[in-house]
Amino acid sequence: MPLSRRHFLAASAFGTAMTGIAPPGAGAAEPGVIKKGEPGYAELAERGYNRRYLADPRKIFTPADTEQVRGAVERAVCEGLPMAVRSGGHCFEDFVDNARTQAIIDLRRLDRVAWDDAHSAFSVGAGADLETVYAQLLRAGVTIPGGICKGVGAGGYVAGGGYGPLSRQLGLVADYLYGVEVVTVDRTGAATTVLATEDGPHADLWWAHTGGGGGNFGVVTRYLLRADLPAPPGGMLHTRLLLPPLGEESFVRFVGNYLAFFESHSAPGDPFANLYAPLHIRPGLAGPSDVLILLDTDRHDPRALLGEFLAAITAGVTPAPVLLPPTRSSYADTVANVYYPGGMPGARVKVKAAYLRRAYSTEQLRIIYRYLSDLRFLGESQLEFLPFGGAINAVRADATAMPARDSFMKMLIHATWRLPGDDARYLAWAREMYRDIYADTGGVPVPDEVNGGSYINYPDSDLADDRWNTSGVPWHTLYYRGNYQRLRAIKARWDPNSVFQHRLSIDRPDWS
Numbered sequence: 001m002p003l004s005r006r007h008f009l010a011a012s013a014f015g016t017a018m019t020g021i022a023p024p025g026a027g028a029a030e031p032g033v034i035k036k037g038e039p040g041y042a043e044l045a046e047r048g049y050n051r052r053y054l055a056d057p058r059k060i061f062t063p064a065d066t067e068q069v070r071g072a073v074e075r076a077v078c079e080g081l082p083m084a085v086r087s088g089g090h091c092f093e094d095f096v097d098n099a100r101t102q103a104i105i106d107l108r109r110l111d112r113v114a115w116d117d118a119h120s121a122f123s124v125g126a127g128a129d130l131e132t133v134y135a136q137l138l139r140a141g142v143t144i145p146g147g148i149c150k151g152v153g154a155g156g157y158v159a160g161g162g163y164g165p166l167s168r169q170l171g172l173v174a175d176y177l178y179g180v181e182v183v184t185v186d187r188t189g190a191a192t193t194v195l196a197t198e199d200g201p202h203a204d205l206w207w208a209h210t211g212g213g214g215g216n217f218g219v220v221t222r223y224l225l226r227a228d229l230p231a232p233p234g235g236m237l238h239t240r241l242l243l244p245p246l247g248e249e250s251f252v253r254f255v256g257n258y259l260a261f262f263e264s265h266s267a268p269g270d271p272f273a274n275l276y277a278p279l280h281i282r283p284g285l286a287g288p289s290d291v292l293i294l295l296d297t298d299r300h301d302p303r304a305l306l307g308e309f310l311a312a313i314t315a316g317v318t319p320a321p322v323l324l325p326p327t328r329s330s331y332a333d334t335v336a337n338v339y340y341p342g343g344m345p346g347a348r349v350k351v352k353a354a355y356l357r358r359a360y361s362t363e364q365l366r367i368i369y370r371y372l373s374d375l376r377f378l379g380e381s382q383l384e385f386l387p388f389g390g391a392i393n394a395v396r397a398d399a400t401a402m403p404a405r406d407s408f409m410k411m412l413i414h415a416t417w418r419l420p421g422d423d424a425r426y427l428a429w430a431r432e433m434y435r436d437i438y439a440d441t442g443g444v445p446v447p448d449e450v451n452g453g454s455y456i457n458y459p460d461s462d463l464a465d466d467r468w469n470t471s472g473v474p475w476h477t478l479y480y481r482g483n484y485q486r487l488r489a490i491k492a493r494w495d496p497n498s499v500f501q502h503r504l505s506i507d508r509p510d511w512s
Contacts, residue, residue, distance in 0.1 A: 123222050
């Protein structure tokens with residue numbers, strides 16, 4: 001929709017109140033460099049989400065603006081230091097923290113959010129976390145359909161597509177991306193800052209960042225979000241449905257009801273598109289397992305929708321789940337008090353994820369029950385179902401690099417533990433559960449009429465390992481489907497020497 005005068009005035013006031021991001025060429029001082037053993041090194045080297053992985057780089061660059069990022073990239077290339085980039089630090093795999101990484105470019109100082117007059121767009125620094133983005137955009141009376149984990153950094157998150165509680169009614173964050181500022185490296189090793197926009201000469205690089213994943217094409221320094229970002233909901237209704245210990249039959253019925261409900265309400269414009277209700281199930285099935293329920297109160301009657309939803313998912317389930325008293329609050333208060341706070345848990349993690357185009361079969365639900373009823377895994381691990389579809393599915397599969405525009409649910413196995421000695425046990429639990437769920441398609445969710453592949457922001461290097469992917473379908477088909485060849489061509493143009501690489505990078509090297 002066109003930018004209204006009201007939005008323009010709000011955005012202009014917003015930009016005046018904020019410090020703008022420095023344009024390329026400004027602030028050309030040498031970027032900060034912290035070496036091993038120097039103050040601050042350990043804190044920066046160890047700030048990744050997954051404690052299974054730890055990098056031991058020779059240098060950590062801490063740039064404060066785009067030109068300093070460019071300088072850091074060029075120095076790393078010149079010195080022959082394999083580099084990785086850290087924004088919020090929430091990567092589940094070892095894309096940053098691995099033995100190969102000898103230089104980390106830490107972007108957390110690039111955290112400014114401002115109005116860009118030159119491009120009539122909202123500018124979001126790649127180091128800004130979602131909490132900062134939400135707070136600053138709300139000052140302009142707008143928001144994005146971003147994630148529920150407020151500590152996640154914009155850097156890799158937006159490049160992977162960007163999904164959250166408002167996505168079923170508003171789409172992905174990538175659907176609002178107008179431009180991206182990227183430091184790229186040419187064949188000679190020279191680093192250049194490129195501003196790629198949807199309608200500019202470098203539109204291919206823009207498109208690659210609408211779901212192609214982080215760490216593939218260069219270092220993103222900022223994103224430009226369209227001027228006509230959506231207004232936030234006027235209010236939100238939120239509550240939790242607490243699950244009692246469930247026997248196998250009631251478990252199968254409850255999860256089956258839940259999946260069937262969202263499968264039948266996944267079309268764009270569905271009356272339940274304003275409902276976000278992720279299901280969290282802990283091993284042992286004795287809790288705390290629950291459904292977090294968030295409803296935009298602007299459309300339809302939220303309490304009537306809530307009642308219909310609860311009746312559908314609890315039908316025939318005994319003992320009955322318990323609903324906490326619903327609370328109505330503003331969107332800002334909901335983000336502040338219901339969205340998950342930032343911070344790193346200091347845990348060891350393995351994730352396995354999938355898109356669902358059709359609900360799981362009864363046999364698949366029994367497999368899940370068997371693994372989740374294993375009392376040896378009581379603790380922080382959980383299996384999550386995250387409602388998808390709605391407005392997300394109104395976009396063509398090739399309009400953005402993220403192709404999953406036909407699914408209604410995401411499944412996420414999130415194995416979490418603390419002691420290195422438990423690695424083998426928890427890894428086997430997560431891997432074998434996933435393998436058995438998808439036994440009919442080679443242990444992985446091969447895209448077909450039932451499965452939708454997986455989400456690159458929940459990366460899983462097992463999908464590129466023929467010990468766990470026996471389908472014969474390559475890992476990149478699971479993440480990118482028919483968009484992969486286009487991404488390969490963009491990679492070849494903008495990163496011809498494959499300077500930016502990791503275990504699941506476009507045209508990945510041979511990672512053993």
